[in-house]
Amino acid sequence: MEKFTVHHGTAMPLRRSDVDTDQIIPVRFLNHSERTGHAEALFADWRTDPGFVLNQPQYQGASVLIAGNDFGTGSSREYAVWALLNYGFRAVVAPRFGDIFHGNALMNGLLPVTLPEETVERLWDAVTAEPARRVTIDLTESRLRCGEISASFHVEEGARRRLLSGLDLIADTLRHEDTIAAYESTRRSAMPATTSL
Template sequence: MSVPQFTRLVSRVVVLLDTDVDTDQIIPARYLKVTDKAGLGDALFADWRARPGFPIGAPESAGAHILLAGNNFGCGSSREHAPWALVAGGFRAIVSTSFADIFRGNALKNGLVPVVVPPAVHAKLVAARTAQPGLQVTIDLEAQELRAEGVPVTPFTIDGFARRCLLDGVDELGFLLRYVPDIVRHEERRALPGTILSAVVEEESA
């Protein structure tokens, strides 16, 4: 009923500019048998880690919580294990020019913020990171802004309900449970004595 709270993140970035990275590359299908998130960070991009210079899992990427990704990140199947693995691997935000819709929704439900920026801003971020490997990028969810040295302050859009849940550190169920007393009072006003609804309200109030 809770997700990692996200208000403002300041971090170095890991750059992975492959386009059309699908969820089977993020977390191969053989890892989908698990029913919890424990250990999935080790499976993140498991089949790509042998590539020379692959950045994820490399010592120089330790402690970086933002992934600067290529276009159409998270396409392919709808597996929720993909954002699970990214969060378990230490990432809290991904910056790209576009995301697959289902991946975006799954990411937001798991405390991972997908930030869409225009191609020109993306190019400036890549150039700034190349010139300064230790570049610090700020993802400010409250202000809905991306900030970094050498890059213009860039607003981004996040679904309003998902943003509220992330700022509060709750999932959808946790958000609703906050309003149980209000829901019960509302139903009590609607329920007539002797009806099924009245019996349900009485049981919930007990």
């Protein structure tokens, strides 16, 4: 997983609330289990509208998505996070996220930034008025900056540490491999054990 420390990029204003995972990536595109190759399916049903924000040239290359309330609700599909990452987003800013989407995002290196609705609306206005305006998301300080807007956000400490280190849950656990092996070596032989093949 790629480390997330300080990210600088432009932002895309998705002025929609209640965006569920089937709108992020429709179920008909869930036909292979690889983490890559999902960018074209991102918001596929909405991209048929030429006025949809992903089709607007001034937002091409944006790496921060600014969305409305309840982003990522619905099913638990990890594909929604993969599609956003494959498209090039490193962070999604919203007032509230679906719980499972929020967890999936953190486990895959996509930073969900929760900010108050009024701050999100100010960000929408700022990047709509000036699409080339840079947004800085500093996970080391837990702060987002965009022009005159500066807002702190919270990420649970374990997830924050893993993102800063670029470790997924398995890699984080394997940092303790020697301790785990030492513990396993002291277990009674009659107790259940897991062995590798």
